[in-house]
Amino acid sequence: MEFLNNIFVNIAQWIRELLAALGFSPVWVEMGMAVVYLVAILGVCVLVALFYVLWERKLAGYIQRRPGPNRLGPNGWLQTIADAMKLLTKEDVVPQGADRIVHLLAALFIFVPTVLALAVIPFGEGMAALDLNLGIFYLIAVTSLSTIPIFMAGWSSNNKYSLVGSMRAVAQMVSYEIPLVFSLLGVILIAGTMKLQGVVEAQSSVWFIVLQPVAFVIFLICAIAETNRAPFDLPEGESELTAGVYTEYSGMRWALFYLAEYCNMFVMSSVAATMFLGGWHGPLLPGWLWFLLKTFLIMSCFIWFRWTFPRIRVDHLMNFSWKVLVPLSLANVFVTGIGVYIYNNGLGWW
Amino acid sequence: MDLQVIAFWIIAFVTLGSALAVVYLTNIVHSALALIMTFLGIASLYLTLHADFLAAVQVLVYAGAVSILIVFGIMLITRGEGRMCETNTFGKYKYTAFVVIAALFGVISYFIIITPWQVTNGIVAEENMGTIGEVLFNNFVIPFELAAILLTVAMIGAIVIAREVKNLK
Numbered sequence: 001m002e003f004l005n006n007i008f009v010n011i012a013q014w015i016r017e018l019l020a021a022l023g024f025s026p027v028w029v030e031m032g033m034a035v036v037y038l039v040a041i042l043g044v045c046v047l048v049a050l051f052y053v054l055w056e057r058k059l060a061g062y063i064q065r066r067p068g069p070n071r072l073g074p075n076g077w078l079q080t081i082a083d084a085m086k087l088l089t090k091e092d093v094v095p096q097g098a099d100r101i102v103h104l105l106a107a108l109f110i111f112v113p114t115v116l117a118l119a120v121i122p123f124g125e126g127m128a129a130l131d132l133n134l135g136i137f138y139l140i141a142v143t144s145l146s147t148i149p150i151f152m153a154g155w156s157s158n159n160k161y162s163l164v165g166s167m168r169a170v171a172q173m174v175s176y177e178i179p180l181v182f183s184l185l186g187v188i189l190i191a192g193t194m195k196l197q198g199v200v201e202a203q204s205s206v207w208f209i210v211l212q213p214v215a216f217v218i219f220l221i222c223a224i225a226e227t228n229r230a231p232f233d234l235p236e237g238e239s240e241l242t243a244g245v246y247t248e249y250s251g252m253r254w255a256l257f258y259l260a261e262y263c264n265m266f267v268m269s270s271v272a273a274t275m276f277l278g279g280w281h282g283p284l285l286p287g288w289l290w291f292l293l294k295t296f297l298i299m300s301c302f303i304w305f306r307w308t309f310p311r312i313r314v315d316h317l318m319n320f321s322w323k324v325l326v327p328l329s330l331a332n333v334f335v336t337g338i339g340v341y342i343y344n345n346g347l348g349w350w
Numbered sequence: 351m352d353l354q355v356i357a358f359w360i361i362a363f364v365t366l367g368s369a370l371a372v373v374y375l376t377n378i379v380h381s382a383l384a385l386i387m388t389f390l391g392i393a394s395l396y397l398t399l400h401a402d403f404l405a406a407v408q409v410l411v412y413a414g415a416v417s418i419l420i421v422f423g424i425m426l427i428t429r430g431e432g433r434m435c436e437t438n439t440f441g442k443y444k445y446t447a448f449v450v451i452a453a454l455f456g457v458i459s460y461f462i463i464i465t466p467w468q469v470t471n472g473i474v475a476e477e478n479m480g481t482i483g484e485v486l487f488n489n490f491v492i493p494f495e496l497a498a499i500l501l502t503v504a505m506i507g508a509i510v511i512a513r514e515v516k517n518l519k
Contacts, residue, residue, distance in 0.1 A: 027353060102383070133479065134402050141406040144414030148386060151421055155379055167425065170418055194479055 005286040037129035041118045049262035054080040063307045090251035102156035107253040109149040110260040116142040121270045124280045124288035135196040157248035165244025169235035175321040180222035182329035183215040186336040200279030207278040216276045223268035231309035269298035365391030389413040
Protein backbone atom coordinates (compact mmCIF):
# COMPACT_ATOMS: atom_id res chain seq x y z
CA MET A 1 0.00 0.00 0.00
CA GLU A 2 2.72 2.40 1.06
CA PHE A 3 4.69 1.28 -1.97
CA LEU A 4 1.85 2.05 -4.40
CA ASN A 5 1.19 5.37 -2.73
CA ASN A 6 4.74 6.57 -3.21
CA ILE A 7 5.50 4.86 -6.50
CA PHE A 8 5.83 8.05 -8.55
CA VAL A 9 7.71 9.91 -5.83
CA ASN A 10 10.14 7.00 -5.67
CA ILE A 11 10.59 6.96 -9.44
CA ALA A 12 11.39 10.70 -9.38
CA GLN A 13 13.81 10.15 -6.51
CA TRP A 14 15.43 7.29 -8.40
CA ILE A 15 15.93 9.40 -11.55
CA ARG A 16 17.36 12.19 -9.42
CA GLU A 17 19.85 9.82 -7.81
CA LEU A 18 20.70 8.33 -11.18
CA LEU A 19 21.47 11.76 -12.61
CA ALA A 20 23.60 12.58 -9.56
CA ALA A 21 25.42 9.24 -9.85
CA LEU A 22 26.19 9.95 -13.52
CA GLY A 23 28.31 12.87 -12.31
CA PHE A 24 26.12 15.86 -13.12
CA SER A 25 26.45 18.89 -10.87
CA PRO A 26 23.40 19.71 -8.67
CA VAL A 27 22.31 22.50 -11.02
CA TRP A 28 22.24 20.14 -14.00
CA VAL A 29 20.45 17.48 -11.96
CA GLU A 30 17.73 20.06 -11.28
CA MET A 31 17.65 20.93 -14.99
CA GLY A 32 17.34 17.26 -15.87
CA MET A 33 14.54 16.83 -13.36
CA ALA A 34 12.76 19.83 -14.89
CA VAL A 35 12.84 18.05 -18.25
CA VAL A 36 11.57 14.83 -16.64
CA TYR A 37 8.69 16.71 -14.98
CA LEU A 38 7.86 18.46 -18.24
CA VAL A 39 7.74 15.17 -20.15
CA ALA A 40 5.62 13.60 -17.40
CA ILE A 41 3.18 16.53 -17.42
CA LEU A 42 2.90 16.50 -21.21
CA GLY A 43 2.37 12.75 -21.12
CA VAL A 44 -0.37 12.99 -18.52
CA CYS A 45 -1.92 15.89 -20.44
CA VAL A 46 -2.13 14.05 -23.75
CA LEU A 47 -3.23 10.72 -22.27
CA VAL A 48 -5.94 12.39 -20.21
CA ALA A 49 -7.14 14.40 -23.21
CA LEU A 50 -7.27 11.30 -25.41
CA PHE A 51 -9.22 9.43 -22.77
CA TYR A 52 -11.67 12.25 -22.12
CA VAL A 53 -12.37 12.88 -25.81
CA LEU A 54 -13.65 9.33 -26.00
CA TRP A 55 -15.32 9.43 -22.58
CA GLU A 56 -17.21 12.56 -23.61
CA ARG A 57 -18.52 10.86 -26.74
CA LYS A 58 -19.46 7.75 -24.77
CA LEU A 59 -21.18 9.69 -22.01
CA ALA A 60 -22.96 11.90 -24.53
CA GLY A 61 -24.17 8.70 -26.14
CA TYR A 62 -25.52 7.37 -22.84
CA ILE A 63 -27.21 10.70 -22.09
CA GLN A 64 -28.89 10.77 -25.49
CA ARG A 65 -29.74 7.04 -25.43
CA ARG A 66 -27.54 6.09 -28.37
CA PRO A 67 -24.47 3.84 -28.38
CA GLY A 68 -21.81 6.45 -29.18
CA PRO A 69 -18.61 5.24 -30.87
CA ASN A 70 -18.82 1.43 -30.74
CA ARG A 71 -17.11 0.06 -33.84
CA LEU A 72 -13.38 0.31 -33.43
CA GLY A 73 -11.72 -1.93 -30.87
CA PRO A 74 -13.52 -3.35 -27.82
CA ASN A 75 -16.74 -1.37 -27.50
CA GLY A 76 -15.28 1.51 -29.50
CA TRP A 77 -12.45 2.32 -27.14
CA LEU A 78 -9.88 2.72 -29.94
CA GLN A 79 -11.90 5.40 -31.75
CA THR A 80 -9.83 8.36 -30.47
CA ILE A 81 -6.59 6.81 -31.68
CA ALA A 82 -8.03 6.40 -35.16
CA ASP A 83 -9.30 9.98 -35.07
CA ALA A 84 -5.90 11.25 -33.94
CA MET A 85 -4.25 9.35 -36.83
CA LYS A 86 -6.70 10.87 -39.28
CA LEU A 87 -6.08 14.40 -37.97
CA LEU A 88 -2.30 13.91 -38.10
CA THR A 89 -2.41 12.99 -41.78
CA LYS A 90 -4.85 15.73 -42.83
CA GLU A 91 -3.67 18.71 -44.81
CA ASP A 92 -2.83 21.80 -42.78
CA VAL A 93 -4.52 24.65 -44.62
CA VAL A 94 -3.61 28.27 -43.89
CA PRO A 95 -6.01 30.76 -45.52
CA GLN A 96 -4.48 33.17 -47.99
CA GLY A 97 -5.64 36.25 -46.15
CA ALA A 98 -4.43 35.00 -42.79
CA ASP A 99 -1.61 36.51 -40.80
CA ARG A 100 0.52 33.44 -41.33
CA ILE A 101 2.99 33.53 -38.42
CA VAL A 102 0.44 34.52 -35.78
CA HIS A 103 -1.99 31.97 -37.19
CA LEU A 104 0.53 29.15 -36.86
CA LEU A 105 1.92 30.25 -33.49
CA ALA A 106 -1.51 30.50 -31.85
CA ALA A 107 -2.00 26.74 -32.08
CA LEU A 108 1.29 26.18 -30.28
CA PHE A 109 0.87 28.87 -27.61
CA ILE A 110 -2.54 27.51 -26.62
CA PHE A 111 -0.74 24.80 -24.64
CA VAL A 112 1.66 27.05 -22.73
CA PRO A 113 -0.69 28.24 -19.94
CA THR A 114 -2.06 24.71 -19.50
CA VAL A 115 1.35 23.11 -19.04
CA LEU A 116 2.51 25.96 -16.79
CA ALA A 117 -0.57 25.50 -14.62
CA LEU A 118 -0.10 21.74 -14.34
CA ALA A 119 3.40 22.33 -12.94
CA VAL A 120 2.02 23.21 -9.50
CA ILE A 121 -0.88 20.74 -9.30
CA PRO A 122 -0.21 18.12 -6.60
CA PHE A 123 -1.21 14.82 -8.22
CA GLY A 124 -0.49 13.07 -4.93
CA GLU A 125 1.40 13.59 -1.72
CA GLY A 126 4.67 15.25 -2.78
CA MET A 127 3.77 14.77 -6.44
CA ALA A 128 3.79 18.38 -7.63
CA ALA A 129 6.54 19.29 -10.08
CA LEU A 130 6.91 22.59 -8.23
CA ASP A 131 5.54 23.44 -4.80
CA LEU A 132 5.51 27.21 -4.97
CA ASN A 133 4.65 29.36 -1.98
CA LEU A 134 2.49 31.38 -4.32
CA GLY A 135 0.78 28.21 -5.61
CA ILE A 136 -2.74 29.37 -6.29
CA PHE A 137 -1.72 32.89 -7.19
CA TYR A 138 0.74 31.53 -9.73
CA LEU A 139 -2.00 29.31 -11.12
CA ILE A 140 -4.37 32.25 -11.53
CA ALA A 141 -1.63 34.34 -13.13
CA VAL A 142 -0.66 31.76 -15.75
CA THR A 143 -4.24 30.78 -16.59
CA SER A 144 -5.01 34.46 -17.21
CA LEU A 145 -2.64 34.17 -20.18
CA SER A 146 -4.87 31.64 -21.91
CA THR A 147 -6.91 34.42 -23.51
CA ILE A 148 -3.97 35.55 -25.63
CA PRO A 149 -3.62 32.50 -27.94
CA ILE A 150 -7.38 32.52 -28.50
CA PHE A 151 -7.24 36.17 -29.45
CA MET A 152 -4.26 35.45 -31.72
CA ALA A 153 -6.15 32.62 -33.40
CA GLY A 154 -9.29 34.66 -33.89
CA TRP A 155 -7.61 37.77 -35.17
CA SER A 156 -5.02 36.17 -37.44
CA SER A 157 -7.57 33.99 -39.26
CA ASN A 158 -8.88 37.16 -40.93
CA ASN A 159 -12.40 35.84 -40.82
CA LYS A 160 -15.41 37.55 -39.29
CA TYR A 161 -16.59 34.43 -37.49
CA SER A 162 -13.17 33.89 -35.95
CA LEU A 163 -12.88 37.51 -34.87
CA VAL A 164 -16.33 37.63 -33.29
CA GLY A 165 -15.61 34.29 -31.63
CA SER A 166 -12.33 35.45 -30.20
CA MET A 167 -13.84 38.71 -28.92
CA ARG A 168 -16.54 36.72 -27.19
CA ALA A 169 -13.94 34.34 -25.78
CA VAL A 170 -11.80 37.14 -24.39
CA ALA A 171 -14.74 39.04 -22.89
CA GLN A 172 -16.12 35.87 -21.35
CA MET A 173 -12.81 34.64 -19.94
CA VAL A 174 -11.91 38.02 -18.45
CA SER A 175 -15.35 38.37 -16.84
CA TYR A 176 -15.47 34.90 -15.37
CA GLU A 177 -11.94 35.06 -14.05
CA ILE A 178 -13.04 37.50 -11.34
CA PRO A 179 -15.61 35.28 -9.56
CA LEU A 180 -13.25 32.33 -10.11
CA VAL A 181 -10.49 34.05 -8.17
CA PHE A 182 -12.84 35.20 -5.42
CA SER A 183 -14.25 31.70 -5.02
CA LEU A 184 -10.72 30.37 -4.47
CA LEU A 185 -10.05 33.17 -1.99
CA GLY A 186 -12.53 31.67 0.48
CA VAL A 187 -10.57 28.42 0.49
CA ILE A 188 -7.28 30.27 0.93
CA LEU A 189 -8.74 32.14 3.90
CA ILE A 190 -9.64 28.88 5.66
CA ALA A 191 -6.48 27.00 4.70
CA GLY A 192 -4.28 29.96 5.62
CA THR A 193 -1.81 29.17 2.85
CA MET A 194 -1.48 29.57 -0.90
CA LYS A 195 0.61 26.44 -1.27
CA LEU A 196 -1.45 23.81 -3.06
CA GLN A 197 0.12 21.02 -1.00
CA GLY A 198 -0.71 23.02 2.13
CA VAL A 199 -4.32 23.46 1.03
CA VAL A 200 -4.65 19.70 0.55
CA GLU A 201 -3.04 19.00 3.93
CA ALA A 202 -5.50 21.41 5.56
CA GLN A 203 -8.31 19.19 4.24
CA SER A 204 -7.20 16.02 6.05
CA SER A 205 -10.18 16.14 8.44
CA VAL A 206 -12.87 17.94 6.43
CA TRP A 207 -13.01 18.73 2.73
CA PHE A 208 -13.49 22.36 1.81
CA ILE A 209 -16.56 21.56 -0.26
CA VAL A 210 -18.32 21.19 3.11
CA LEU A 211 -17.08 24.54 4.43
CA GLN A 212 -17.30 26.36 1.10
CA PRO A 213 -20.26 24.93 -0.85
CA VAL A 214 -21.13 28.28 -2.45
CA ALA A 215 -17.54 28.81 -3.57
CA PHE A 216 -17.50 25.31 -5.07
CA VAL A 217 -20.59 25.96 -7.17
CA ILE A 218 -19.23 29.35 -8.30
CA PHE A 219 -15.90 27.75 -9.14
CA LEU A 220 -17.55 25.00 -11.16
CA ILE A 221 -19.61 27.49 -13.20
CA CYS A 222 -16.61 29.74 -13.81
CA ALA A 223 -14.43 26.77 -14.72
CA ILE A 224 -16.87 25.80 -17.47
CA ALA A 225 -16.93 29.40 -18.71
CA GLU A 226 -13.13 29.66 -18.60
CA THR A 227 -12.72 26.51 -20.67
CA ASN A 228 -15.35 27.76 -23.16
CA ARG A 229 -17.51 24.67 -22.80
CA ALA A 230 -21.24 24.39 -23.31
CA PRO A 231 -23.47 25.98 -22.02
CA PHE A 232 -20.87 28.76 -22.24
CA ASP A 233 -19.39 27.77 -25.61
CA LEU A 234 -20.35 31.02 -27.34
CA PRO A 235 -16.84 31.54 -28.75
CA GLU A 236 -17.34 28.36 -30.74
CA GLY A 237 -21.13 28.52 -31.11
CA GLU A 238 -21.44 26.43 -34.26
CA SER A 239 -25.05 27.39 -34.90
CA GLU A 240 -24.16 31.08 -35.29
CA LEU A 241 -20.38 31.30 -35.82
CA THR A 242 -19.60 28.11 -37.83
CA ALA A 243 -16.81 27.10 -35.44
CA GLY A 244 -15.95 30.51 -33.99
CA VAL A 245 -12.28 30.91 -33.24
CA TYR A 246 -11.39 27.59 -34.82
CA THR A 247 -13.15 28.17 -38.16
CA GLU A 248 -9.98 28.57 -40.22
CA TYR A 249 -7.98 25.82 -38.55
CA SER A 250 -7.64 22.39 -40.06
CA GLY A 251 -5.80 19.13 -39.52
CA MET A 252 -3.39 18.90 -36.63
CA ARG A 253 -3.61 22.56 -35.67
CA TRP A 254 -7.32 22.26 -35.13
CA ALA A 255 -6.64 19.09 -33.17
CA LEU A 256 -4.24 21.02 -30.95
CA PHE A 257 -7.00 23.47 -30.01
CA TYR A 258 -9.32 20.57 -29.36
CA LEU A 259 -6.71 18.83 -27.23
CA ALA A 260 -6.02 22.06 -25.35
CA GLU A 261 -9.71 22.35 -24.49
CA TYR A 262 -9.62 18.96 -22.80
CA CYS A 263 -6.31 19.72 -21.09
CA ASN A 264 -7.78 22.97 -19.77
CA MET A 265 -10.74 21.04 -18.46
CA PHE A 266 -8.32 18.69 -16.78
CA VAL A 267 -6.49 21.64 -15.18
CA MET A 268 -9.74 23.13 -13.93
CA SER A 269 -11.00 19.84 -12.53
CA SER A 270 -7.60 19.24 -10.89
CA VAL A 271 -7.83 22.63 -9.23
CA ALA A 272 -11.37 21.83 -8.06
CA ALA A 273 -10.22 18.45 -6.71
CA THR A 274 -7.27 20.07 -4.94
CA MET A 275 -9.10 23.04 -3.51
CA PHE A 276 -12.50 21.59 -2.65
CA LEU A 277 -12.45 17.78 -2.76
CA GLY A 278 -9.43 17.09 -0.58
CA GLY A 279 -6.88 16.34 -3.31
CA TRP A 280 -5.15 13.06 -2.61
CA HIS A 281 -7.00 12.32 0.65
CA GLY A 282 -9.11 9.18 0.68
CA PRO A 283 -9.23 5.75 2.24
CA LEU A 284 -7.65 2.51 0.93
CA LEU A 285 -6.61 3.53 -2.59
CA PRO A 286 -3.29 5.29 -3.26
CA GLY A 287 -3.41 9.09 -3.14
CA TRP A 288 -2.74 9.74 -6.82
CA LEU A 289 -5.54 7.37 -7.78
CA TRP A 290 -7.94 9.22 -5.50
CA PHE A 291 -6.87 12.46 -7.13
CA LEU A 292 -7.49 11.07 -10.62
CA LEU A 293 -10.86 9.69 -9.52
CA LYS A 294 -11.91 13.08 -8.18
CA THR A 295 -10.84 14.87 -11.34
CA PHE A 296 -12.68 12.20 -13.32
CA LEU A 297 -15.83 12.93 -11.32
CA ILE A 298 -15.63 16.66 -12.02
CA MET A 299 -14.77 16.12 -15.68
CA SER A 300 -17.81 13.89 -16.00
CA CYS A 301 -19.88 16.69 -14.44
CA PHE A 302 -18.56 19.08 -17.11
CA ILE A 303 -19.60 16.62 -19.80
CA TRP A 304 -22.96 16.07 -18.12
CA PHE A 305 -23.62 19.84 -18.05
CA ARG A 306 -22.64 20.17 -21.69
CA TRP A 307 -25.18 17.63 -22.84
CA THR A 308 -27.90 18.90 -20.52
CA PHE A 309 -28.05 22.69 -20.72
CA PRO A 310 -28.73 24.71 -23.88
CA ARG A 311 -26.33 27.46 -24.88
CA ILE A 312 -26.73 30.79 -23.09
CA ARG A 313 -27.19 34.12 -24.89
CA VAL A 314 -24.23 36.54 -24.90
CA ASP A 315 -25.85 39.29 -22.82
CA HIS A 316 -27.25 36.77 -20.35
CA LEU A 317 -23.77 35.32 -20.01
CA MET A 318 -22.22 38.68 -19.14
CA ASN A 319 -25.05 39.69 -16.82
CA PHE A 320 -24.82 36.40 -15.01
CA SER A 321 -21.13 36.91 -14.32
CA TRP A 322 -21.23 40.56 -13.27
CA LYS A 323 -24.61 40.72 -11.55
CA VAL A 324 -24.84 37.31 -9.91
CA LEU A 325 -21.50 35.56 -9.59
CA VAL A 326 -19.29 38.54 -8.69
CA PRO A 327 -21.53 39.84 -5.84
CA LEU A 328 -22.16 36.30 -4.63
CA SER A 329 -18.46 35.42 -4.54
CA LEU A 330 -17.66 38.72 -2.78
CA ALA A 331 -20.32 37.98 -0.16
CA ASN A 332 -18.85 34.50 0.22
CA VAL A 333 -15.39 35.94 0.88
CA PHE A 334 -16.88 38.40 3.37
CA VAL A 335 -18.80 35.75 5.31
CA THR A 336 -15.82 33.38 5.24
CA GLY A 337 -13.57 36.13 6.56
CA ILE A 338 -15.91 36.80 9.48
CA GLY A 339 -16.19 33.07 10.16
CA VAL A 340 -12.43 32.57 10.16
CA TYR A 341 -11.98 35.59 12.43
CA ILE A 342 -14.51 34.30 14.96
CA TYR A 343 -13.02 30.80 14.84
CA ASN A 344 -9.46 32.05 15.32
CA ASN A 345 -10.45 34.24 18.25
CA GLY A 346 -11.43 31.38 20.48
CA LEU A 347 -15.13 31.20 19.74
CA GLY A 348 -14.69 28.06 17.64
CA TRP A 349 -17.90 26.09 17.65
CA TRP A 350 -16.67 22.87 16.14
CA MET B 351 29.48 31.98 -15.64
CA ASP B 352 26.78 31.96 -13.02
CA LEU B 353 23.44 30.58 -14.24
CA GLN B 354 21.64 33.61 -12.91
CA VAL B 355 23.82 35.91 -15.00
CA ILE B 356 23.15 33.81 -18.11
CA ALA B 357 19.44 33.92 -17.35
CA PHE B 358 19.63 37.68 -16.92
CA TRP B 359 21.26 38.16 -20.31
CA ILE B 360 18.80 35.92 -22.11
CA ILE B 361 15.83 37.62 -20.48
CA ALA B 362 17.24 41.10 -21.09
CA PHE B 363 17.84 40.25 -24.73
CA VAL B 364 14.31 38.92 -25.22
CA THR B 365 12.70 41.80 -23.32
CA LEU B 366 14.58 44.54 -25.16
CA GLY B 367 14.15 42.76 -28.48
CA SER B 368 10.39 42.53 -28.07
CA ALA B 369 10.28 46.14 -26.81
CA LEU B 370 12.02 47.21 -30.02
CA ALA B 371 9.57 45.07 -31.98
CA VAL B 372 6.70 46.99 -30.35
CA VAL B 373 8.09 50.20 -31.79
CA TYR B 374 9.30 48.99 -35.17
CA LEU B 375 6.59 46.57 -36.28
CA THR B 376 4.13 48.39 -38.49
CA ASN B 377 1.17 46.14 -37.78
CA ILE B 378 -0.35 47.34 -34.53
CA VAL B 379 -1.62 43.90 -33.48
CA HIS B 380 1.88 42.48 -33.86
CA SER B 381 3.09 45.36 -31.71
CA ALA B 382 0.52 44.51 -29.04
CA LEU B 383 1.61 40.86 -29.06
CA ALA B 384 5.25 41.92 -28.76
CA LEU B 385 4.22 44.13 -25.84
CA ILE B 386 2.82 41.06 -24.06
CA MET B 387 6.19 39.40 -24.62
CA THR B 388 7.90 42.42 -23.06
CA PHE B 389 5.64 42.22 -20.01
CA LEU B 390 6.46 38.53 -19.61
CA GLY B 391 10.17 39.29 -19.95
CA ILE B 392 9.94 41.84 -17.14
CA ALA B 393 8.07 39.29 -15.03
CA SER B 394 10.91 36.82 -15.53
CA LEU B 395 13.39 39.53 -14.51
CA TYR B 396 11.46 39.86 -11.23
CA LEU B 397 11.71 36.08 -10.84
CA THR B 398 15.50 36.16 -11.11
CA LEU B 399 15.44 38.77 -8.32
CA HIS B 400 13.36 36.39 -6.12
CA ALA B 401 10.38 38.76 -6.25
CA ASP B 402 7.88 35.95 -6.93
CA PHE B 403 4.82 37.90 -5.86
CA LEU B 404 5.70 40.86 -8.05
CA ALA B 405 6.33 38.52 -10.99
CA ALA B 406 2.93 36.88 -10.57
CA VAL B 407 1.25 40.30 -10.31
CA GLN B 408 3.09 41.42 -13.44
CA VAL B 409 1.83 38.39 -15.37
CA LEU B 410 -1.72 38.65 -14.03
CA VAL B 411 -2.20 42.41 -14.35
CA TYR B 412 -0.05 43.38 -17.31
CA ALA B 413 0.29 40.31 -19.52
CA GLY B 414 -3.15 38.93 -18.64
CA ALA B 415 -5.37 42.00 -18.27
CA VAL B 416 -3.79 45.23 -19.54
CA SER B 417 -2.66 43.62 -22.78
CA ILE B 418 -6.17 42.31 -23.40
CA LEU B 419 -7.51 45.81 -22.83
CA ILE B 420 -5.06 47.17 -25.39
CA VAL B 421 -5.97 44.45 -27.83
CA PHE B 422 -9.66 45.24 -27.41
CA GLY B 423 -8.95 48.90 -28.03
CA ILE B 424 -7.12 48.01 -31.21
CA MET B 425 -9.84 45.70 -32.47
CA LEU B 426 -12.59 48.27 -31.95
CA ILE B 427 -10.76 51.16 -33.62
CA THR B 428 -9.97 51.04 -37.32
CA ARG B 429 -6.90 52.81 -38.62
CA GLY B 430 -5.08 52.77 -41.95
CA GLU B 431 -8.21 52.11 -44.03
CA GLY B 432 -8.14 48.37 -43.43
CA ARG B 433 -4.48 47.86 -44.35
CA MET B 434 -3.20 46.22 -41.20
CA CYS B 435 0.47 46.59 -42.18
CA GLU B 436 0.25 50.39 -41.91
CA THR B 437 -1.51 50.71 -38.59
CA ASN B 438 1.45 51.41 -36.34
CA THR B 439 3.22 54.34 -37.95
CA PHE B 440 4.39 55.98 -34.73
CA GLY B 441 7.78 54.37 -35.24
CA LYS B 442 8.89 57.14 -37.58
CA TYR B 443 8.88 59.94 -35.00
CA LYS B 444 12.52 59.22 -34.18
CA TYR B 445 13.66 62.64 -32.98
CA THR B 446 10.61 63.38 -30.84
CA ALA B 447 10.89 59.93 -29.33
CA PHE B 448 14.59 60.48 -28.63
CA VAL B 449 13.89 63.73 -26.75
CA VAL B 450 11.08 62.18 -24.68
CA ILE B 451 13.07 59.05 -23.88
CA ALA B 452 16.20 61.04 -23.00
CA ALA B 453 14.15 63.21 -20.62
CA LEU B 454 12.51 60.16 -19.04
CA PHE B 455 15.84 58.39 -18.72
CA GLY B 456 17.35 61.47 -17.09
CA VAL B 457 14.52 61.87 -14.58
CA ILE B 458 14.52 58.19 -13.61
CA SER B 459 18.33 58.08 -13.31
CA TYR B 460 18.27 61.23 -11.17
CA PHE B 461 15.77 59.71 -8.76
CA ILE B 462 17.65 56.41 -8.64
CA ILE B 463 20.84 58.31 -7.74
CA ILE B 464 19.34 60.62 -5.08
CA THR B 465 17.33 57.86 -3.36
CA PRO B 466 19.14 56.56 -0.25
CA TRP B 467 18.67 52.83 -0.92
CA GLN B 468 18.43 50.74 2.20
CA VAL B 469 20.56 47.64 2.01
CA THR B 470 19.59 44.87 4.39
CA ASN B 471 21.77 41.92 5.20
CA GLY B 472 18.83 39.91 6.49
CA ILE B 473 17.69 36.94 4.43
CA VAL B 474 14.38 37.47 2.68
CA ALA B 475 11.77 35.14 4.11
CA GLU B 476 10.77 32.26 1.86
CA GLU B 477 7.08 32.79 2.51
CA ASN B 478 6.53 36.53 2.25
CA MET B 479 2.87 36.65 1.24
CA GLY B 480 1.75 37.28 4.82
CA THR B 481 4.26 40.08 5.22
CA ILE B 482 3.12 41.73 2.00
CA GLY B 483 -0.47 41.51 3.19
CA GLU B 484 0.33 42.99 6.58
CA VAL B 485 2.32 45.85 5.07
CA LEU B 486 -0.41 46.62 2.53
CA PHE B 487 -3.29 46.50 5.01
CA ASN B 488 -1.60 48.02 8.08
CA ASN B 489 1.19 50.44 7.22
CA PHE B 490 -0.05 51.48 3.80
CA VAL B 491 -3.77 50.94 4.18
CA ILE B 492 -4.69 54.55 3.26
CA PRO B 493 -2.76 54.63 -0.04
CA PHE B 494 -4.11 51.17 -0.79
CA GLU B 495 -7.72 52.18 -0.23
CA LEU B 496 -7.16 55.45 -2.09
CA ALA B 497 -5.92 53.50 -5.09
CA ALA B 498 -9.03 51.31 -4.87
CA ILE B 499 -11.31 54.38 -4.78
CA LEU B 500 -9.42 55.95 -7.68
CA LEU B 501 -9.88 52.80 -9.76
CA THR B 502 -13.57 52.63 -8.91
CA VAL B 503 -14.01 56.29 -9.90
CA ALA B 504 -12.15 55.69 -13.17
CA MET B 505 -14.30 52.66 -13.91
CA ILE B 506 -17.57 54.49 -13.23
CA GLY B 507 -16.32 57.38 -15.34
CA ALA B 508 -15.55 55.06 -18.23
CA ILE B 509 -19.01 53.51 -18.01
CA VAL B 510 -20.67 56.95 -17.92
CA ILE B 511 -18.70 58.12 -20.96
CA ALA B 512 -19.49 54.93 -22.88
CA ARG B 513 -23.19 55.25 -22.05
CA GLU B 514 -23.37 58.86 -23.21
CA VAL B 515 -21.89 58.01 -26.57
CA LYS B 516 -24.53 55.33 -26.96
CA ASN B 517 -27.34 57.77 -26.13
CA LEU B 518 -26.17 60.32 -28.69
CA LYS B 519 -26.53 57.77 -31.44
